[in-house]
């Protein structure tokens with residue numbers, strides 16, 4: 001059986017390994033358009049490659065995917081994060097788990113993962129053709145032909161693992177075969193808030209902030225980070241992932257409401273402020289902060305509420321307390337644009353999951369053609385989830401059922 005794999009990235013290499021493991025009589029060739037393999041693995045996780053996430057609950061793992069969570073929830077019963085970590089360790093790669101379950105090679109170098117994947121594929125006899133851009137797939141009565149610039153190659157089975165395309169036109173050749181395409185939109189970005197005085201506080205982070213996109217139900221909480229262009233941090237990145245399509249349609253211009261310390265509801269915050277105005281009567285507002293946010297942010301929010309931070313709590317009055325509670329729990333910003341999150345970004349959209357069999361990754365339009373990795377309309381939040389989707393879909397596709 002001759003098997004062709006389009007794309008020499010994470011999904012392409014992992015598929016090639018499992019095709020050889022599952023079908024020892026197969027002849028496997030990876031066709032890569034550039035002169036480099038595994039180039040995204042190299043730059044991933046700031047050069048350290050966050051290979052997966054150690055989340056112990058498979059349901060929670062699946063919830064990290066704004067698109068594709070149902071397919072992956074089932075897929076994780078066949079190959080999940082624990083399976084991948086075990087696989088890497090069996091291949092001699094030592095791993096470590098950092099905060100939020102982010103898993104990295106102990107070497108802190110993505111080269112370790114590149115060496116592991118490419119070395120294993122080589123050992124299994126997988127062929128790699130670089131500078132071989134696939135331009136067209138031609139299904140025929142006895143196999144599938146791949147067309148490149150000067151050459152055609154015929155295969156019995158094909159797996160397309162060519163990654164996400166930022167533009168819909170990049171997917172025309174797959175649409176022409178009868179696949180439904182979900183228009184691409186970037187995911188995992190930070191919010192630009194140009195000109196707002198908050199950016200003077202760049203570098204400050206909060207522990208538990210809830211951010212809501214105005215006029216929508218989109219809302220996430222977690223740590224937030226103030227940057228020199230706006231806001232970042234887990235709460236923002238999660239919002240950008242779950243709201244990828246909606247925010248794309250708004251051309252990245254929208255209002256947000258920020259609840260800075262969301263461990264306390266608005267009523268509880270109000271109570272805390274009232275209590276402080278009673279028990280800390282003589283203390284200046286600047287010098288006593290009853291909520292858990294950095295001091296400089298606290299001072300900024302007092303100022304934004306139109307209050308004098310030198311005043312004692314006892315002189316704040318009901319009106320002042322209401323104003324401060326409102327700024328703490330319902331602070332508003334106008335987002336105007338996005339900035340790519342350099343550690344990790346992905347494309348939402350691609351081959352619609354309606355066009356494939358979710359158990360085998362086989363195309364419903366072209367028998368013998370399979371998909372794996374980011375080309376599918378599957379993407380996760382930041383933290384190793386995107387690679388895990390590549391490993392799981394590659395494993396499923398490589399069964400060639």
Ligand SMILES: Cc1cc2nc3c(=O)[nH]c(=O)nc-3n(C[C@H](O)[C@H](O)[C@H](O)COP(=O)(O)OP(=O)(O)OC[C@H]3O[C@@H](n4cnc5c(N)ncnc54)[C@H](O)[C@@H]3O)c2cc1C
Nearest residue numbers: 007009010011033044045050134163344373374384386387
């Ligand atoms: C800067 C950055 C950092 C990241 N960090 C992380 C991280 O730490 N953890 C994580 O989980 N995710 C991370 N991601 C996301 C992750 O890299 C991707 O989800 C993952 O690489 C997808 O794998 P893939 O094999 O499907 O696609 P890709 O890695 O994009 O590989 C596709 C390959 O196919 C080739 N190709 C494309 N079209 C053709 C064609 N027509 N013919 C032949 N070859 C073709 C491409 O050249 C490429 O080599 C990061 C992404 C970026 C951009």
